[in-house]
Amino acid sequence: MNIGIASKKSGLPSKTIRYYEDIELLKPARAENGYRDYSLEDVHSLTFLQRARNLGFTVEECRLLLSLYNDKNRSSSEVKSLALHKVATIEKKIAELSAMKKMLTSLAKNCHGDNRPDCPILDEIAGETEKV
Amino acid sequence: MNIGIASKKSGLPSKTIRYYEDIELLKPARAENGYRDYSLEDVHSLTFLQRARNLGFTVEECRLLLSLYNDKNRSSSEVKSLALHKVATIEKKIAELSAMKKMLTSLAKNCHGDNRPDCPILDEIAGETEKV
DNA sequence: ATTGACCTTCCATCTACTGGAAGCTTTATT
DNA sequence: AATAAAGCTTCCAGTAGATGGAAGGTCAAT
CATH class of the missing domain: 1.10.1660.10 (Multidrug-efflux Transporter Regulator; Chain: A; Domain 2)
Incomplete structure (x- = not known):
């Protein structure tokens, strides 16, 4: 075709x-x-x-x-391990996406159009990034 | 810093x-x-x-x-809708990743290093792509 | 005071496409 | 049969989103 x-x-x-x-x-x-x-x-x-x-x-x-x-x-176990390695990568990505989804949902929920100066989500994220 | x-x-x-x-x-x-x-x-x-x-x-x-x-x-409802739209995108991506993970896992499982000519997963995917 | 780590800008290169020109082939319409 | 539109070809240029390296300034430690 x-x-x-x-x-x-x-x-x-x-x-x-x-x-x-x-x-x-x-x-x-x-x-x-x-x-x-x-x-x-x-x-x-x-x-x-x-x-x-x-x-x-x-x-x-x-x-x-x-x-x-x-x-x-499908005789190569090398390629098999690549596949399994990628499965792990995918799992990690899914976890990250879930976290991102949760965050965006919360951000959107707190977005009413009025003025709310403080945001617990921001503080939470801020806390997470302190370690290093 | x-x-x-x-x-x-x-x-x-x-x-x-x-x-x-x-x-x-x-x-x-x-x-x-x-x-x-x-x-x-x-x-x-x-x-x-x-x-x-x-x-x-x-x-x-x-x-x-x-x-x-x-x-x-966070006063803009326009930006809020963007966030919610992105949440939907993320959900879709998670679903796709889950499907990919399932597929890769199956592929890896059928990969023993010996010679197996037929693969039910391939047939399944082949069946799915026929529509158009 | 000099070595090495870190910073600066600038310019080139890379990945993974995407768009467009110029031209040939096929299909549909008149 | 002629022609127009659609679809195919190659080739070359441009884009996004970085990434690498050169040439040189700064800083902290020996």
């Missing part, structure tokens, strides 16, 4: 897909007319990339994750 | 702190000798920036969040 369809299916802009080819993340077949020709498998990889990038993995990390994702044999 | 201390307290590299000054996110006072002089409040803002950037907010979003964070009066 052409790049436009692959783009819609994967959620990645065509530009980005071409860029990923440039940096050798994913090399599609070429049709007779020179157009890129994406297989369903390619689209799955692109979708995987879209998600992984969106979740904050670097392109180089994606390259490794993709090899885990694509390797039918 | 000097930039090195502010860096350690906030978790941001000095380079990045100077860059944030360049783009007018945070303007510290200057000591007599020309050195940047950060207050505790500055450090709290820097820590806030460190977290927010780490969680995927753009610098421009950070600029707004920071104004919410720093505005003692």
Whole structure:
């Protein structure tokens, strides 16, 4: 299939897909007319990339994750440990996001449009940063 | 305090702190000798920036969040709605990360180092991407 | 007084795209 | 059949958000 369809299916802009080819993340077949020709498998990889990038993995990390994702044999324990390491990273990120969510929610709650000079949340954060 | 201390307290590299000054996110006072002089409040803002950037907010979003964070009066309901909007974004991101974590965990679990040709997770993902 | 750590500015480089020009191919419309 | 619009190609430039290094000033300790 052409790049436009692959783009819609994967959620990645065509530009980005071409860029990923440039940096050798994913090399599609070429049709007779020179157009890129994406297989369903390619689209799955692109979708995987879209998600992984969106979740904050670097392109180089994606390259490794993709090899885990694509390797039918999955014989490398090295790649397995990368995956587990990333799981830990994700857990940490989830925890941070939860903290951020809590903080923003509190900040918004205290934002009534009137003048309230003191803010317990600020004080709390201030207290946390003292250690060093 | 000097930039090195502010860096350690906030978790941001000095380079990045100077860059944030360049783009007018945070303007510290200057000591007599020309050195940047950060207050505790500055450090709290820097820590806030460190977290927010780490969680995927753009610098421009950070600029707004920071104004919410720093505005003692918090009188703007516009900024409040931004915060609530961001809370929704965070929730979505948490959901995505959870999905990614689940996926990576499954992938890792099926990675024994031996040869297993079929992978139920891959099939599952493949099934999901068919729609379009 | 000099060594080393720390600070300054400035300019170059990097990652990961994104936009646009110039031009070929395919599809739809007249 | 002709033409216009849509979609593809490559190539080159620009963006965001840092990051690295040079050249040089400052400060604290030996």
